[in-house]
Amino acid sequence: MIFGGIDLGEYLTVTAVTRPLAPKVRLDETAVPGMDGAHVRDSGLEPVEISVDCNIIGGTVADVAAARDAIAAALCGGERKLVLDDAPGRYVMARYKGGSEQSRNAHMPGLTLEFYCADPAAYGRHRTEQVTATQRPVSAGGNYRARPTVTCRPPAGSSWTLTNVTTGRYVRVEAPFSGSQTVVLDMRSERCTVNGADWPVTVESDFFALAGTQNIKTSGGTATLEWEERWL
Secondary structure (H helix, E strand, C coil): CEECCEEHHHCEEEEEEECCCCCCEEEEEECCCCCCCCEEEEEEECCEEEEEEEEECCCCHHHHHHHHHHHHHHHCCCCEEEECCCCCCCEEEEEECCCCCCCCCCCCCEEEEEEEEEEEEEEEEEEEEEECCCCEEEECCCCECECCEEEECCCCEEEEEEEECCCCEEEEEEEEECCCCCEEEECCCCEEEECCEECCCCCCCCCCCECCEEEEEECCCCEEEEEEEEEC
């Protein structure tokens, strides 16, 4: 188990990890006049909790106490990356809930660590793709939608657009581009900057996520998309 970049394998042995098969989906219901029942919309994922059963490494009371102090120090400090043996190539952003009690004072005492993940989808491999004015397929990887960061130096003109041809969604930036400015679109925070300064997008713009394989293109110039795979 690695938490916040600290490998806790020196202090404990993980015996079991309990987590949901997939996070619960947050569903919103809207009553529609003339319709029986309601219209249901997926509005995201519910937080998940992960339980890690382990044993503290140490035979004597002093050994266990020293290991316990090191574990406690590593677990404190807020939300951090958590990597577990059942998915070694991925991590979740987790917060240790606290309150764990060891089964005894010596001889490899048992312990259950409880973690809370407000962002329930795990992060996987970092991916980078480049797209141009000629649409090309971009594979998001993973099995859940990912929101990339997009960087581009638009050609001279009055606007620049990034389009998800597959879904029809796009983000358009209107500015007096000379060919020297750098536009950055953060799809997750729905933020746009031009040369590092916040910049509005058009009202019709719709920041989009990547899911499966989708065709992406720019209105001009080469855009670099960067993201991490998301896994349920």
